[in-house]
Amino acid sequence: MSTRPDAPTRGARRVVPVHEVNAQIKGRVLNVFDQAFWFNPLVRAVLIIGAAILFGIAVTTPLEVWQQALFSIIMFVAALVIRRVAGQFAVVSLIVLSVTASIRYMYWRLTSTVGFVDPLDMVLGWGLVAAELYALTVLLLGYLQTAWPLKRKPIPMPADNSTWPTIDIMIPTYNEPLNIVKLTVFSALALDWPADKLNVYVLDDGRRPEFKAFCQDVGAGYITRDNNLHAKAGNLNWALARTSGEFVAIFDCDHVPTRSFLQLCMGWFLRDKKLAMLQTPHFFFSPDPFEKNLGTFRSVPNEGELFYGLVQDGNDLWNATFFCGSCAIMRRGPLLEVGGVAIETVTEDAHTALKLSRAGYNTAYLGIPQAAGLATESLSAHIVQRIRWARGMAQIFRVDNPIMGKGLALGQRLCYANAMLHFFYGLPRLVFLTAPLAYLIFGAQIFQAPALMIVAYALPHIFHSSLANSTIQGRFRHSFWNEVYETVLAWYIMRPVTLALINPKAGAFNVTAKGGVIDQAFFDWTMARPYLVILLLNFVGICFGIVEFVGGDVDARTTIVVNLVWALYNITIACASVAVAAESRQLRTTPRVSASLPATIMLNNGKTIVCRTTDFSQQGLGITLPQGVTVPTDQDLHVCVFRGEEEGVFPATVVYSKGQTLGLRLDKLDLQQQSKFAQITFGRADTWAENWGHASVDTPLGALREVSLIGMRGMKLLSRSLYGASRTKISTSLANRSSVSKR
């Protein structure tokens, strides 16, 4: 089990309760595989050739339906047993089983189920096959990416800090409010690094005087330019030309680094001279729209956790970590060599990493959250962001395709390719969401095989991939949530991706973002439109199916049932997506972070109370008082918060008091106090790592239940909103009528 200086229990998969026993077993296995025998080229050749031949047999041998069923059951039981064992060996085993089941399914699919005759069947049928092929490709590439997360550990810096390199911290900003940027700047200035080797620059594309003044006050550099060409990439390149540190660390203006950031990350640059970029996770201390609207903050892993918890770590094995625009360090030399930050596409970050890889430099990923930021606030803003990513990836796919071109190893090509292919899920996802309708409504035979045969071949494909992914992704993505995340975005992503594929230079699709404070819960009808259509279609399909089941051909019943189950699943997913569109209320502009820190309250009468914090935000603190002590509201006091030996004293006002719970507002801090407060709270090295990868471990059935419940909630919300909307409409029309009649 890995331990790190600041990440004591980094997510280890532990399914068997007696983990010590497993550790022992694992230790022995490792020893076995260290024997020279395994490194003999002949042994490896035999392994590979034997595996290839037998794999070919396992995939291509046709079986009767009962044989296939039996074979599938044996395989599935084997997988369930293997799943009980921890360790990478088990993961690789599950992947092999899943790949066998899926390729076997696809081989059968392509050789035995596509004898279409009817033109309608042919179009719809091949459409489904294409979608399935896409899904299979992404599945396989996903296995490649996640089979072996590297779990890189930090390397300590040499004791003599005179040998440490110089670093420029760059904080690009455009239109974000100062109080957000302030926090980042304070934390950046407080990074544990020799002061003479650390420069903090605010790159203000908004050219705002108050930013300039602030920077001068706190001692940060302030760089502006007279244009906004190429947005963030241009901004960074402009600053690169005006700075000279050996390394560049980039933080989005709302990403607050912890003080240990540089010390933890820089060690690898000293060890690996070819290392050009090191990325750390993006951690969000506010809920994203999914977490906010579904109420799953910190209980279900969010959309980003899979990428930063697993995919990037897995990419690292293949030397294919992407630069994600923030919370990363780059070596200046290589960065300038590839022409600075890439400007050809709207995802300059990933493209820059691709260029570095092509130039022969290494990239690395350190899976310890050392910075935290604000998640997008509303669904529409979230969608806008994802559209940009998807569009950018599609652009890279067109203008600098990783499969083609020089300088990449195969693993890198495949990892990059999957990162881009992944964003093409829009159309395939919509195909899957509507595929059962082809049969239920139109009676199209898009699957030229008996229903039982389909079940016998397709179920293993689905089960094994779910099982393997659930085991691999465990804490980072719960089963079925992927479908929800993708379904929400599918429709919106499809058009820009398609357009970018056709013409990478074409302009963006703009969706109006409703960022900031959501002062009243509302149902975002505009955004929900696509899911509502899918929902409606599947409902119609189910009605058709039931009618057909009752009154139609008895022989077709199995087929109908298979399609009905599929449509029902689609409805569940669509309902969950609808639930996301129900925007819940969010009043606080600076979100709270839960944290239990030792604190002391000093009342103006000289009395001090030892207590603990419950949470903090940029301008406030939550406090739990000891038993029996109360403090009235509207009282001015001082609060003292500790970080180890260090302490900070801040003036505060009690704005909320109920029993032992106290809410303090810190609005009278001077710059120094603000900086101190940021260091003691947001800048704590262990703040984010403690919350990292600690969501509950996935159990597929539990996740299904979770998603179903959310689906039901979505249903309820929808009906209520419908009712509400219709009532408003009626009442307004009544009012209008009455006013007309009055006139």
Add this chain to the structure above:
Amino acid sequence: MISTSQGPCTHPFRRRYLPALVSGALVFGASMHVWAASAPEAASAAGASPAAASPAAAPALVPQPVGAQAFPAPPEPPAGSRNVRLSLKQLGANYPLNLRGVDGSNSVPFNVRTDEIVTAAKLTLSYAYSPALLPDLSHINILINGEVANSIPVPKETAGIALQHSVDLPPRLITEFNRINVQLIGHYTMQCEDPLHSSLWANISNNSVLDLTVTPIALANDLALLPTPFFDRRDIKSLNLPVVFASQPDNATLEAAGTLSSWFGALAKYRGARFPASVATLPQSGNAIVMIAGQSTIPGVDAPAVSGPTVSVVAHPNDPNGKLLLVRGRDSRELKLAAAALATGSQTLSGPSAAITQYASTDPRKPYDAPYWLPSNRPVQFGELMDAKDMNVSGYSPDIIRVRTRIAPDLFTWREKGIPVDLKYRYTPQPDTMNSSLLVSVNDQFLKSLPLLSLKNMGGGDNLSAAVRPDETLPMQTKLAVPPQMLAGETQFQFRYMYDYIKQGECRDIIIDNVRGAIEPESTIDVSGYSHFIAMPDLNVFQNSGFPFTRLADLSETAVVLPDSAGAADYTAYLGMLGRMGESTGYPATGVAVVQAQQVDTVSTRDLLVIGSGGNQPLAKQWADRMPAAIDGNAKRFGLSDFAYRAASWFSPDPRATDTTARNRLSFTTEGASAMFTGFESPLSSGRSVVMVSASQPQGLGDALDALIGGEGYERTIAGSLAVVRGKDVQSVLSDQKYYVGSLGMVKRVQWFMSQHLTAFVLASAVGAVLAVLALYLALRRRAARRLVGE
């Protein structure tokens, strides 16, 4: 609503010939006046009523209900003549003849041997007709070769009753190839009528009998006539051609005889052929083949010494109408040469006797190139399989077009989608929307219905009109996939054009026979994509196709092991079986080897056909442990896995894979079992097959041969690895398929093996998974280690 009389009740042999219709029309025209004269009061009522025929010419013979009188005894034959009695069923009418409509007609063919002429002929009809027929106008015509032989009245009193009526057919109308036509002229009203009204019917039983009195005529002794008179294709009876050996035959002589019997078997085709053998005794009468090697002679046969291989035809010494086909040589080797030359080049011989001076043996045969078999190395055009003129039909419900071929029985069709047939056909498109269709069946199993769209259906248009040929037919093309299991052994593709007839309206319905249909000879069938691979033993393919012996059409990889002291019964069985193989291949067995048990090692690389009776075959004992069963005198012993155990085919639905194993070995004795067929792998050479035909008594071999030829009376076919014959009862007892013949691609072979052996498949998959996991784990682990060193 118009009934088109195209339902399943209309049997497939129904024929409508243009000449018949023309002659029918002539009959009608000629009799019109008679009718007008005899029934003037009905003339005005009949008005424009088109069809009418007079019963005035009907003979005084009154039809009698069946049962009231038995079949009339055939008249006393003139001297030297014989009587032949044939039912319509024997003549090819598998179903009763149904006559429908105002002018329904149907026919059966019959032929007369070249060496006989018909002196008298009588047709005894068993029939019934509709009570709705107007007796004044309606009648049934019997036509022979288009000429009316008789008209049968249809009085009201006997309507709807099974009747019998004898008709003398004038012998002068009968030629070598004949056709009896039965035509219903039927009317149900004097008003305007529906020509296809359902009440217009008559039914002629296919048990109706044709009695022929034939007198033999002497033919010249001329080799040019060959194979006549020894085989006459006009004769639909099974061929019975005695083979006489002048002396006790040696193996080469037997091989020569086998060549001839397979040749005649090939000629006899479906009729079946038997070759009763005898040594030194001529049959009392009739035709025979006589094999004379060296100096041996047969009493009464004038056979001077020859100076080389010679073939000649002489008269039977005891039967002026019988002929003997003498095959002679100075030794049996020359005899063999003569037989081969005769079988492969009879058409070049002429005169009473021919010496074979030169016989260049043809190129060695290639596997599966038998003339009767569908070539399996290329797409085959239908035109190669049958005469193009037989692929044209006319009329609203015309005769079925039949394309016959034989498909190699060992095609490996496992999991194949279907054998591709590229069908090109033409038809007369009708102007309006109709339900016409072309029905495609294979071996009487329905396969597909192709709609014959009307011009209107297809959207009309000039393009379409341009596509219509000058003969007003429209060429079409479609691809069919015939399920492989429909194509076993002898195969018949059946194409049936069915045209919808649309009623024109009151009194305007005149059926004009202007619709045509044709299957283009350029249509192809392609079995070239299939491997030859079959699980053996499989006695069913032996019975159907003579497989595996017939793989090479000249049987050059076949050896027949005869008993040491073989007798006439053994020879008869041997010749009969070779005739059977000739029927399958269509090629004489010029390469067959005949040996005795002690020389079996000399033919160890061949497939072996072992014949024995009454314990005279040593191999039966020698190889007993290799066989699923053995006959020791009367005691029969075999490893039993009952044929019913084929229910185990649940485990593998492919019948070729019933790899069931014998569970018990037990001995038992059966009385009355006359013969057994046993199939097993050759103990001498793996992949080679042995089929052993054994009988406890010599005459049991005759039963075996009859069972092999099969036909009426046999309910079951020979199948499996062990089949027991008791008289006409055939029981397949065992099905132990233990070895495979042919070759499969490596990939296909592995797939097939795996799909039959789930345990092996699971094991292979498991081992493969373990290897893959190890390989991947090691590779990933090494890569991770390298990455973490990070130099």
